[in-house]
Amino acid sequence: MKLGSWSLLSFIILLQTQIGRTEPAALPTVAGPEASGLIESTTGYIVYTDLKTLHVLKLPQLKETIINDPSMNDGITVNIGQMGPSIDAVSGPDHEGHIVYIEGKGKHQSLKVTNLDGSLHEIIFSRMGEPLLEGISNRALSLAHTSSLVAVFGQSKGIQMRNPDAYLFQGPAEIWSLSKKEKVIADENAIQYGGLCWFPDGSRLAYVKLIPRDQAPVPTSEGDNFGIDFKHWDRVPVVFIYDLSTHESKPLLMGWHPVVSNDGASVVVFDYDDKARWIDLEKKQSRPFDWRGHWHGIISFTTPTRIIYLGLPTAGSVPRWTEHYSPLVGPKQLISVKVLDLSNGDFETVVPYFDWRHGISYGD
Numbered sequence: 001m002k003l004g005s006w007s008l009l010s011f012i013i014l015l016q017t018q019i020g021r022t023e024p025a026a027l028p029t030v031a032g033p034e035a036s037g038l039i040e041s042t043t044g045y046i047v048y049t050d051l052k053t054l055h056v057l058k059l060p061q062l063k064e065t066i067i068n069d070p071s072m073n074d075g076i077t078v079n080i081g082q083m084g085p086s087i088d089a090v091s092g093p094d095h096e097g098h099i100v101y102i103e104g105k106g107k108h109q110s111l112k113v114t115n116l117d118g119s120l121h122e123i124i125f126s127r128m129g130e131p132l133l134e135g136i137s138n139r140a141l142s143l144a145h146t147s148s149l150v151a152v153f154g155q156s157k158g159i160q161m162r163n164p165d166a167y168l169f170q171g172p173a174e175i176w177s178l179s180k181k182e183k184v185i186a187d188e189n190a191i192q193y194g195g196l197c198w199f200p201d202g203s204r205l206a207y208v209k210l211i212p213r214d215q216a217p218v219p220t221s222e223g224d225n226f227g228i229d230f231k232h233w234d235r236v237p238v239v240f241i242y243d244l245s246t247h248e249s250k251p252l253l254m255g256w257h258p259v260v261s262n263d264g265a266s267v268v269v270f271d272y273d274d275k276a277r278w279i280d281l282e283k284k285q286s287r288p289f290d291w292r293g294h295w296h297g298i299i300s301f302t303t304p305t306r307i308i309y310l311g312l313p314t315a316g317s318v319p320r321w322t323e324h325y326s327p328l329v330g331p332k333q334l335i336s337v338k339v340l341d342l343s344n345g346d347f348e349t350v351v352p353y354f355d356w357r358h359g360i361s362y363g364d
Contacts, residue, residue, distance in 0.1 A: 027333050029315040030293035035346035038339045042302055044364030045116065046337065046350065047099055049087040051358060054101065056116060057351070067118035071103065091143040091150065093363035098178060100124070100143045100150050101359070111152055113178055124181055129155060139195030139257060145363065147202030148178040149244075153192045154185075159210075163232040164272060168193050173207045175244070186242040187249060194237055194256040199264045205242045206258035206267060210235040216254045219277055224288040227254045229272035239269050253279055253286060262301040270297060292345055295335060300362035302339070308350065308362050311338040320353050332357065 039060050046057040054067040071085060085105040092099035097116040102109060109129030113122050142151045156171030173190035176183045186205055190196075194208020216236050219226050230236040239252040252258075255269035255277060267279045268289060274297065278289035293311035301307050313319065313336055321331035337351035337360070354360065 024330060024333070026319045027295070027312055027335070029317070030312045030347075031315050034314055034348050035341070036348065038306075038341060038346060038348040039350055042306065042308075042339050044302060044362060045093055046299075046308065046360065046362050047090055047092060048351075048354065048360035049090050049101065049358050050355075051086040051088075054087065054090060054099065054114070054118075056099075059350070062350075065117070067099075067114055069103070069112070069114070069121060087359065089141040090359040091141045091361045094143050094145050094148065095363075096148070098143065098148070099361075099363075100141060100178075102141055102152070104129070111150070111176065124150070124176055124178065125183075140192060141359075142196040142198050142205070143361075143363070144198040144202035145200055149198075149202055150176050150178060151186070151196040151198065151205050151207070152176065153190065153196075156192050161233055164229050166193075166272075168210075170210070173205070173242075175205065184244075184247075187240065191237055191256065194239075195258060197258045197260050197267075199241075199260050200262055201264060203244045205244070206239055206252070206260055207242060208237050208239055208256045208258070211238050211251070215251075217251050218254055220285045221287055224275055224277075226275055226277055226288065227271045230254065239267070253277065257297055259298040259301070261304050263304045265304065268298060291340055291342070291347075293336075293338060293340075293347060296356055299337070299360055302362065302364065305342045307340050307342065309338055309340060310354070310356055310360075311336050311340075311347070311349075313352075314349060317352065322355055322357075 042059050044059050048055050056065040085103055088102045088104040090101040093116055098113055100113050103112055107128055110126040111124040113124060114120050140153055152174050154172035154174050156169035159168045159170050161168060169192040170189055172188050173186040174183045175186055187209055189209050191208045191210060197206045213234060213236050216238050236254055237256040238254050239258045240249045241252055242249045253269055255271050257270040259268045265281055268276055270276050276289040277286040279286040295312045296310040299308045320334045325331045334353040335356050336349050337354050338347045338349050340347040
């Protein structure tokens with residue numbers, strides 16, 4: 001949507017000014033010192049969006065490239081799905097350098113593919129669809145590393161959960177071929193907020209659906225009250241694994257936001273309070289899992305013992321806040337993107353200030 005004049009934009013700016021920029025209390029920080037050399041020994045690409053463009057950060061050089069989509073020049077975007085087209089989610093790159101992203105424009109949605117140098121621009125599909133809500137842009141899209149397949153959610157319907165409150169969207173988890181532009185349905189009743197994540201061989205997909213509580217697999221060891229906040233829901237989120245070769249799905253563990261290790265041997269899942277469990281697939285056992293500065297989940301494994309994650313600011317860093325925000329809610333504090341060595345807990349900041357509402361991904 002294009003602005004007919006500057007009057008609407010002026011009104012928004014005036015409204016924000018009149019209400020005032022009231023910054024909430026700053027987030028806690030994680031104690032340093034940070035390690036040195038972690039970034040230097042990490043390879044691959046971090047891809048993230050500022051809603052209008054894609055930023056490709058090459059590791060370990062920290063060299064940034066901007067990819068522009070010509071169709072994103074229609075209108076002014078200040079939030080997902082508002083006032084013009086926006087890049088709502090991103091995933092990749094895969095081993096061929098493909099990057100996929102969802103472009104939202106009002107109630108219209110397109111799945112697009114580009115590459116690391118921005119020379120490719122193709123549409124996989126274009127259809128009606130609601131814009132993604134804040135907080136799920138990192139989980140609504142997953143590009144397989146080796147099979148040129150991308151998992152995305154189809155048209156979903158809302159489900160209100162109570163105690164604790166959560167408004168979830170349920171609908172089909174779709175698997176699209178980048179080359180054939182054809183799809184198969186992994187499950188008709190996947191939960192959009194639950195997330196999607198491919199195994200490294202590109203033949204299995206982790207996703208989430210609601211099932212009756214008494215049918216949900218629970219942790220094999222206690223001690224962290226994992227999933228305690230789901231106790232009042234008659235149906236609870238469970239991570240499932242869909243096998244493309246058999247077209248069958250098997251439940252793994254109660255929880256959501258699955259992240260598969262890059263050797264395919266482990267899966268990390270989270271609960272309502274963002275507590276994590278590490279699942280050993282061979283042993284069929286899970287254990288509590290946490291790390292310093294854990295704030296909003298894992299972006300990706302880079303090796304079986306190294307992750308890139310959204311983390312709390314390091315002690316001593318100066319807080320920064322979002323420039324665009326709802327005047328009724330106020331600004332959000334920018335967080336950091338860090339790399340962590342799981343063997344010893346050492347971490348190093350890769351991106352010091354990141355708007356967690358925007359899409360971010362990793363590939364090598």
